[in-house]
Amino acid sequence: xxxxxxxxxxxxxxxxxxxxxxxxxxxxxxxxxxxxxxxxxxxxxxxxxxxxxxxxxxxxxxxxxxxxxxxxxxxxxxxxxxxxxxxxxxxxxxxxxxxxxxxxxxxxxxxxxxxxxxxxxxxxxxxxxxxxxxxxxxxxxxxxxxxxxxxxxxxxxxxxxxxxxxxxxxxxxxxxxxxxxxxxxxxxxxxxxxxxxxxxxxxxxxxxxxxxxxxxxxxxxxxxxxxxxxxxxxxxxxxxxxxxxxxxxxxxxxxxxxxxxxxxxxxxxxxxxxxxxxxxxxxxxxxxxxxxxxxxxxxxxxxxxxxxxxxxxxxxxxxxxxxxxxxxxxxxxxxxxxxxxxxxxxxxxxxxxxxxxxxxxxxxxxxx
Amino acid sequence: xxxxxxxxxxxxxxxxxxxxxxxxxxxxxxxxxxxxxxxxxxxxxxxxxxxxxxxxxxxxxxxxxxxxxxxxxxxxxxxxxxxxxxxxxxxxxxxxx
Amino acid sequence: xxxxxxxxxxxxxxxxxxxxxxxxxxxxxxxxxxxxxxxxxxxxxxxxxxxxxxxxxxxxxxxxxxxxxxxxxxxxxxxxxxxxxxxxxxxxxxxxxxxxxxxxxxxxxxxxxxxxxxxxxxxxxxxxxxxxxxxxxxxxxxxxxxxxxxxxxxxxxxxxxxxxxxxxxxxxxxxxxxxxxxxxxxxxxxxxxxxxxxxxxxxxxxxxxxxxxxxxxxxxxxxxxxxxxxxxxxxxxxxxxxxxxxxxxxxxxxxxxxxxxxxxxxxxxxxxxxxxxxxxxxxxxxxxxxxxxxxxxxxxxxxxxxxxxxxxxxxxxxxxxxxxxxxxxxxxxxxxxxxxxxxxxxxxxxxxxxxxxxxxxxxx
Numbered sequence: 001x002x003x004x005x006x007x008x009x010x011x012x013x014x015x016x017x018x019x020x021x022x023x024x025x026x027x028x029x030x031x032x033x034x035x036x037x038x039x040x041x042x043x044x045x046x047x048x049x050x051x052x053x054x055x056x057x058x059x060x061x062x063x064x065x066x067x068x069x070x071x072x073x074x075x076x077x078x079x080x081x082x083x084x085x086x087x088x089x090x091x092x093x094x095x096x097x098x099x100x101x102x103x104x105x106x107x108x109x110x111x112x113x114x115x116x117x118x119x120x121x122x123x124x125x126x127x128x129x130x131x132x133x134x135x136x137x138x139x140x141x142x143x144x145x146x147x148x149x150x151x152x153x154x155x156x157x158x159x160x161x162x163x164x165x166x167x168x169x170x171x172x173x174x175x176x177x178x179x180x181x182x183x184x185x186x187x188x189x190x191x192x193x194x195x196x197x198x199x200x201x202x203x204x205x206x207x208x209x210x211x212x213x214x215x216x217x218x219x220x221x222x223x224x225x226x227x228x229x230x231x232x233x234x235x236x237x238x239x240x241x242x243x244x245x246x247x248x249x250x251x252x253x254x255x256x257x258x259x260x261x262x263x264x265x266x267x268x269x270x271x272x273x274x275x276x277x278x279x280x281x282x283x284x285x286x287x288x289x290x291x292x293x294x295x296x297x298x299x300x301x302x303x304x305x306x307x308x309x310x311x312x313x314x315x316x317x318x319x320x321x322x323x324x325x326x327x328x329x330x331x332x333x334x335x336x337x338x339x340x341x342x343x344x345x346x347x348x349x350x351x352x353x354x355x356x357x358x359x360x361x362x363x364x365x366x367x368x
Numbered sequence: 369x370x371x372x373x374x375x376x377x378x379x380x381x382x383x384x385x386x387x388x389x390x391x392x393x394x395x396x397x398x399x400x401x402x403x404x405x406x407x408x409x410x411x412x413x414x415x416x417x418x419x420x421x422x423x424x425x426x427x428x429x430x431x432x433x434x435x436x437x438x439x440x441x442x443x444x445x446x447x448x449x450x451x452x453x454x455x456x457x458x459x460x461x462x463x464x465x
Numbered sequence: 466x467x468x469x470x471x472x473x474x475x476x477x478x479x480x481x482x483x484x485x486x487x488x489x490x491x492x493x494x495x496x497x498x499x500x501x502x503x504x505x506x507x508x509x510x511x512x513x514x515x516x517x518x519x520x521x522x523x524x525x526x527x528x529x530x531x532x533x534x535x536x537x538x539x540x541x542x543x544x545x546x547x548x549x550x551x552x553x554x555x556x557x558x559x560x561x562x563x564x565x566x567x568x569x570x571x572x573x574x575x576x577x578x579x580x581x582x583x584x585x586x587x588x589x590x591x592x593x594x595x596x597x598x599x600x601x602x603x604x605x606x607x608x609x610x611x612x613x614x615x616x617x618x619x620x621x622x623x624x625x626x627x628x629x630x631x632x633x634x635x636x637x638x639x640x641x642x643x644x645x646x647x648x649x650x651x652x653x654x655x656x657x658x659x660x661x662x663x664x665x666x667x668x669x670x671x672x673x674x675x676x677x678x679x680x681x682x683x684x685x686x687x688x689x690x691x692x693x694x695x696x697x698x699x700x701x702x703x704x705x706x707x708x709x710x711x712x713x714x715x716x717x718x719x720x721x722x723x724x725x726x727x728x729x730x731x732x733x734x735x736x737x738x739x740x741x742x743x744x745x746x747x748x749x750x751x752x753x754x755x756x757x758x759x760x761x762x763x764x765x766x767x768x769x770x771x772x773x774x775x776x777x778x779x780x781x782x783x784x785x786x787x788x789x790x791x792x793x794x795x796x797x798x799x800x801x802x803x804x805x806x807x808x809x810x811x812x813x814x815x816x817x818x819x820x821x822x823x824x825x826x827x828x829x
Binding site for chain 2: 016248
């Protein structure tokens with residue numbers, strides 16, 4: 001596959017590994033935010049080959065993992081409602097709510113359908129006019145334009161039985177929350193390539209300036225990640241704190257204006273709770289008043305109970321902020337596994353804990 | 369998060385008032401919305417996420433930056449890790465590598 | 466849908482079920498239900514068979530062996546291979562094939578994996594009321610052709626009809642018997658450190674072909690299901706050298722099969738990721754959906770574990786056969802403890818664990 005295979009070339013990857021090891025004079029702590037990047041880093045063992053030169057910690061880059069418990073419970077309740085059809089991306093199906101997940105809700109008779117695109121969910125709505133189709137709109141800025149278009153189309157075409165259950169989260173506020181939390185060890189960031197394809201990287205410039213940390217907009221293949229890490233290490237060694245772009249083939253500084261225009265038309269910024277972290281102000285999206293008729297939270301007012309509290313053993317908050325690694329958690333691989341997850345990052349394959357588990361990492365002591 | 373896959377636009381059409389395209393991903397074809405890539409035409413490469421083109425691939429930039437990688441001076445000294453399994457070239461389809 | 470409250474007779478049935486469950490050797494929680502994952506061929510399936518079926522059915526040693534087919538010795542010493550399979554694939558018609566051909570080839574292959582010569586098949590059909598007879602005829606015609614290609618007789622069957630809404634059109638269950646020639650010994654427990662792991666063709670094609678028609682993940686693909694009868698290929702390989710065991714890599718894919726074999730033999734296995742053949746279109750589909758081809762189902766690919774000194778000969782024999790043209794060595798068996806891993810291009814390894822249920826497409 002063009003623009004994929006060449007970024008997996010083993011020789012170039014090894015050469016980049018050597019350059020990083022030759023450039024770093026001390027182990028720098030670097031965080032990637034995007035779950036897709038976490039997935040590749042762990043799966044290819046990039047963190048292992050860079051051991052000693054770079055310490056990779058993982059951020060809250062899995063919107064699936066950080067979707068609040070209450071929203072999952074709400075999605076499950078909607079799925080079980082005979083008036084509704086709940087459409088969702090595949091990765092949401094196994095995320096545990098207070099007592100079950102969407103997979104179990106389907107086994108119990110709830111109408112839950114996996115779709116690849118929000119436009120597919122809109123199509124389900126057109127084919128099932130007697131029921132309300134709710135699309136579980138999870139994702140970072142990357143997915144917001146797609147969800148916005150689905151709502152806009154619904155509005156234009158008069159599809160009144162289509163709604164979004166919005167769970168969108170934004171990256172820059174999360175990065176700032178991490179940088180502002182006490183005990184932060186992160187010295188540089190790999191910024192998420194596809195989020196930036198939409199948003200551009202202007203928003204990161206004040207962060208680099210105010211916090212004195214370099215950020216490199218990075219792609220997802222092994223060579224992208226290694227090149228991004230190399231650019232970060234070079235900046236760190238030279239004491240620079242700028243935003244650079246590794247993912248030049250897909251990202252520009254101003255992002256995608258057409259996409260941003262539609263997102264702004266349909267959504268507005270709102271406070272959002274991040275599972276495992278808590279509320280981060282202005283870190284999410286909600287539907288604008290003009291599209292209230294397509295807001296699932298208004299169509300299906302949440303009458304459920306207070307969501308169950310998270311397991312006391314779970315250190316998801318520490319993991320998502322990069323203050324601990326999954327392998328530092330006492331429950332990791334013991335009580336907490338992908339089959340029996342205690343917290344969000346163990347559930348989705350992009351969650352740091354699941355990525356570690358599936359890569360066979362074992363428990364290790366916490367950093368001093 | 370963001371599984372985005374590059375593909376080539378091989379057809380464009382209108383569906384329900386929005387601009388769509390047929391994208392070829394090296395043998396797999398699927399339709400995608402091109403509203404967020406208004407400048408593309410047949411033969412353009414785009415990055416597709418959940419059925420939408422979120423970006424056009426800048427082929428010149430890609431070629432330029434990749435050429436720099438290929439020119440890294442330590443490339444010729446790279447020894448790929450030996451497989452202790454010793455998978456011999458004649459064991460791969462088509463014979464020797 | 467919220468269920469209606471139970472009627473008096475339903476309550477009586479519930480009591481019966483509870484009474485039975487109390488006698489069952491395996492503790493069951495009331496409310497435990499069957500999940501889709503139980504049919505995925507992964508860890509959930511294994512657990513269901515191992516923890517519920519086998520103990521409840523009396524722990525028969527052949528049943529516990531969990532091979533692709535059972536070996537049943539006749540009084541005169543002839544070894545019969547006996548297997549059964551249910552086919553519920555949706556949609557029933559997909560690029561390259563349909564449920565009928567799949568059923569015949571699938572059962573023939575299960576027999577072939579034990580080294581048997583298939584003799585005869587049965588087919589039990591469960592049809593949904595309202596299924597167009599034309600579709601049924603199409604499936605039957607496919608089965609007839611498949612039997613002829615596989616050189617096996619369909620000798621008996623059964624037909625049931627269920628109400629509209631059940632059975633998704635039609636379900637097919639095929640059973641098959643075959644004879645294992647004297648001297649042929651294949652079994653999942655025979656793998657030894659140093660053995661080589663071979664696949665007879667590119668992986669992931671069937672799973673992607675089926676998905677390419679399924680609603681919600683719909684795309685045109687240059688991929689056809691790889692379903693073929695493997696009897697001839699297998700016999701050519703068995704004649705060429707010491708093949709320790711064979712498995713067709715159906716649900717759960719190559720990775721799941723290797724986990725089963727590693728477990729049965731008490732060994733470790735390492736796969737060299739870049740050596741595993743995958744057709745370009747299959748690879749592209751897996752990229753789009755975030756799926757790992759190592760876990761995607763196949764219907765015409767066998768995994769063989771071969772003695773190291775016979776690898777060249779067995780590989781050559783496979784490649785000489787029309788269904789084995791792309792046979793490749795993909796890895797090696799190693800010392801215990803039991804583990805299956807993949808080696809990356811950077812030289813790092815990652816475990817290939819048994820998935821609990823089906824892989825789900827992801828957006829991240």
